[in-house]
Amino acid sequence: MIARVTTFGRMLFALTAFVLLLPFFHTANAQAPDLGEEFIIFVEGTNVLLPSFDGTAVTDPMDPNNMVARFQHGGWAAPGFRWDSEVGADMSSMVGATVADGGASLFLKLLVDPSMAGQTGCGTTTFDCLAITLFDKVLGTEVTDNREGRLKWFIPDDLRDGNWHSIEIPLPPSTGAAQDSAQAGKNVDGTALATPLSPLAMHWEYVGGWSGYGWGGTAGTPQGASDPNWQEFEWDAVRGITVHFDWNGEGSDVLMDDVYIGSSSTDLGSAVSAPAAMSGVTFGTNAASNVVSWAHNPDFGGYNVYLDEAAITQARIDASDVSIFATVPFNAADFSVTHDFQIPHGSLLPLDIYYAVASTNLFGVANSDVSNSSGVVSNTEMSEQAYIIEIDDANADAIFNAVASETVSDDAFPAKTIPFMVDSSHWSASEGALPDNNTDVSGTFKVGFNRSFNELYIYGEVTDDVLGLQPGTTADNIGGTGWGFDSVELGWGAYDVRNASGSLLAGAPQQSFQREATPDYQMRISWLGDEAALDPGNTSTFITTGTGETGEGESVGGRTVMALLEDGAGANIGYKFLTVYNFADFRFSGNATDVPFTPPSVDDLALVPFNIAINDNDDAASTAADRERQVQWSTKPTANNAWWNTPSQWMTVAMVGTSVTATANEEEVLPGEFALQQNYPNPFN
Structure with missing residues (x-):
């Protein structure tokens, strides 16, 4: 039953940004990009030249003004920085054939939760297999295929204390035999190393296939030259630099910052410096859609697009008073953003929506000066949403x-x-x-x-x-x-x-x-x-x-x-x-x-x-x-x-309510129009 029992008588919006992206590489007939002798991976954000980053940029738990990379723990997981799996990136210029040939180092700041401390070599307990792992390209899983190879740097126990550690890890020589010999203090020919490996360089291991040492994936599989199926790690086709949780059990996330390969003289300034201010943005309409477009500047690593119901200024962006609506990378197929927004009711037309575009560097650091790249669109042709x-x-x-x-x-x-x-x-x-x-x-x-x-x-x-x-x-x-x-x-x-x-x-x-x-x-x-x-x-x-x-x-x-x-x-x-x-x-x-x-x-x-x-x-x-x-x-x-x-x-x-009309002024429904704001601050803020 339903009965009258009360004193009354009875009981964002859809922000869809369409941004077409060009892939960084196309697998068919693609060539691995040469990273040269140094490459900056993460500083405040990930280098946009990296096709994939499956960590998360988060606020540093010890410095609210700093952004770091967080890699979430998971059973057998290896989140990290990645290139195309069938192509990889060419890092061969960063390593030598022997220790004497020299090479680059992997620099990073590392924070590991102390809950994963107390272990020694991999295999003793589950947490021992926590490593920074490099993967090379993979074209199949059969013995005759070009299979996945792994190079692991096992994270030492004394770095697992919940504090930030700034470390320099010299990259190993390019082959497993050379690294094995160097760990024994010798060259491949048996002569003594002129300079012993540094303690951190001792932690590198060419471990071979997907499950432990060698390619077979079972205990006791021989490693290196004694394995007829051994394949050397492909430094000219590195497809990932990852945090490797190589066990299936409990664990904690790992944080990294200022990750790069190079030398002590590598300049990180380009990663933290904002580019020139943005300009030359067009604001308009295409039927019911609003469109923001611009010509690409090759000096920029990408773009942040903001929107709001009030005029957008540098001061508001710096104060986090407006939100990013879309990001567009330097290699997008089209430098425009389409905003399809259904008006909740026709009486709200015309609706002024303010936009701004800020330039970013390759690491996402933005120049918030939008005095020449902000505008407003008043589109009276927006479709009406259900109400x-x-x-x-x-x-x-x-x-x-x-x-x-x-x-x-x-x-x-x-x-x-x-x-x-x-x-x-x-x-x-x-x-x-x-x-x-x-x-x-x-x-x-x-x-x-x-x-x-x-x-x-x-x-x-x-x-x-x-x-x-x-x-x-x-x-x-x-x-x-x-x-x-x-x-x-x-x-x-x-x-x-x-x-x-x-x-x-x-x-x-x-x-x-x-x-x-x-x-x-x-x-x-x-x-x-x-x-x-x-x-x-x-x-x-x-x-x-x-x-x-x-x-x-x-x-x-x-x-x-x-x-x-x-x-x-x-x-x-x-x-x-x-x-x-x-x-x-x-x-x-x-x-x-x-x-x-x-x-x-x-x-x-x-x-x-x-x-x-x-x-x-x-x-x-x-x-x-x-x-x-x-x-x-x-x-x-x-x-x-x-x-x-x-x-x-x-x-x-x-x-x-029943008396609310479909449009704000039905007799003055104008076509879509826009205005470009050239100056800031402005009287609307």
Whole structure:
């Protein structure tokens, strides 16, 4: 049953940057780049000449003004700096055939957690195999193939103390035999070394194949010349310099900084010096899209593109008051960024969006002077996003009565309602892969509200080729596991993002659910029971604060009714539902301090954080919460499987009163226009 029980009468935005990149190398007929006698890898950021970096640039835990490289621990993992796996980079000029020939050194600052201290040689315990490992190119795994070779520098125990160590590691001679002899104090011909290896150089080992010494991957496999399948390390085709967690067990992350190969005279100044200021940027439109473009300057290593709802200046960039929207490397195919943004409601047009482009060096150090590279675009042709529409009292009564009579229909929603489409035109994966097509799972949702009755209305049609419903009834208190079966989830913030330090473009800033003045909620709508004996009223209309406050659960003043969704021929292709929530139900004993939501007035709109997700369980016979995938409406770049308790990942959606017109001034809709700001500071800041 659904009954009237309250005093009311009854219970960013999508920032998509399209930046086409040229690969640093093309595998077919590619030649390894010659790194010469010195090469800077990481200082404040990774050299953009490196095609791949699978660590993370983070703030130095001991110096908040310094950026370092973090390599995350994982079983058998080897995160690091990489070149093309079938080509590599030519480092042959950095090593000699013998110790006497000399060569370059690997310089770096290293911080290793002390939890990985206390071991000696590799093989004694798991942590002993912590190493800086160089890999060469690989063209196959058969004995006759050019297989992967490894050169390891085992990290000494005295460096694993949780402190930064600045170290210089002379690179070994170019062959395993020469290094083995040098470790014994001899040349390959048996004569004594003129100068013994340094203690750090003693830690290099040409270990051969993928699992320990030699190529066979089993204990006792001979190393070097005694192995008929031995292949020397290819210094002219090095494909990676990595932190190698060569065990499967517990461990900690490793930090590095100021990583380069060269000599004590290698100048790091180019890595920390900002390039000249950016200029020559064009700001314009292409139909509904905004376009920022410029000509490449070969002296620059790349570009940062910023956007905001207010004019962008150097002072704001330096104060971290604006966010980077896109980065474009020096080797991009096209030096432009396209910003596709759907306006939450047409009444917000024209919308001024400010952009700025800053030049960066090869390591990402930016020149924040954007006085000649900032501008504003006013595009009146932006497409309109789906929004939450106001339902008048008569139609609100019709929806309420339809739910009460277990009739699933959208007839009472206004004809101008724009539905939320969760399909291949507007979705992202939050768990599992995106479906190959809309037939597997997709959805269309109409959402409205009524001020008089303080209610939220949702009509949904979900296309789903296999129904996997949650067994039981709401009396089983099963709302918390509905995510594992076919169901629909919604995220909703009961506040205007502009009142929560957010904005129209960026949305809500909350990285977790908040309470009181800016409360966030999750809703889940499920059809329950046996697919063979469906009951339209056996449903769950669930509300949670995401943190388990007392009293959360089934909506008291709301209800959902369900029915099978049929195609034009009468075949079942999914399910449809009609739901009523009362806004008063979002406050219960455990979150009584949450500020009650007040819907916008008839001539106003609110910008709220909002998201929709569809859970897909394709095992009709299963009674376990084992969904195959979840797809969500939010297409924010940050949207992932943590969306359910991260409002910053939700889109910004308008809740619109009936008197709000579609455009700010329908009689003065102008074509897209732009203005270039040549000076800063400016009067808008």
